[in-house]
Amino acid sequence: MRTELHIPxxxxxxxxxxxxxxxxxxxxxxxxxxxxxxxxxxRLALVEAYSNVVRHAHRNQPDLPVILRLELRGRDLAIEIWDHGQGFDLSTYLAPSPEAMQEHGYGWLILNRLMDRVEYQLQVNGRNCLKLQANLMSVV
Structure with a gap:
């Protein structure tokens, strides 16, 4: 199954x-x-990713669409979040330190804890893509 959502x-x-x-x-x-x-x-992973696009990548540009793609193969889930922002250079990312009590910078850490795999592609045909992957285990 594949589906796509274009949303402000x-x-x-x-x-x-x-x-x-x-x-x-x-x-x-x-x-x-x-x-x-x-x-x-x-929900938490998608909310984190979407809200980061709105607050950072598309800051003050509500007319720019966010493109969300969902693909499900068996129990393997992939969610792509596409934006038109400047992008985020992961090489500059420093994980937050609990002692620092900083307010920002937890998103990447949260996504990597919640999902099985997280990938970020900077400037693919003028857009950035965050891909979140997880396996949805069957009911036990």
Whole structure:
């Protein structure tokens, strides 16, 4: 299953983004997945990624679309978040230190803890792509 959503860069659309993801997966997988275990991590990862695009990549440019792509093969899930921003240079990223008590910089760390694999491609045909991958285990 593949689906795609083009949505404005506006946090008011966050609920739509979440419902698109979870409803699409529920239609495809039904009760084959333990949603109590999976939905929280998937929602948090997508909310983190989408809100970072809105707040940073497309800052003050709500007319720029965010493109979300969802692909499900068996239990293997891939979510792509495409933006038109300047991009983020991962080589400059320093993981936050608990002692520093900093307010920002936790997104990359959160995404890598929640998902099985996280990839970021800078400036692919004028856009950036964050790809989140996870395996949705069957109900035990």
């Amino acid at each position: 860069s506006d946090l008011r659309f966050l609920g739509i983004v979440e419902r698109w993801l979870l409803d699409s997966l529920a239609i495809e997988l039904g009760e084959q997945v333990d949603w109590s275990r999976q939905s929280s991590r998937l």
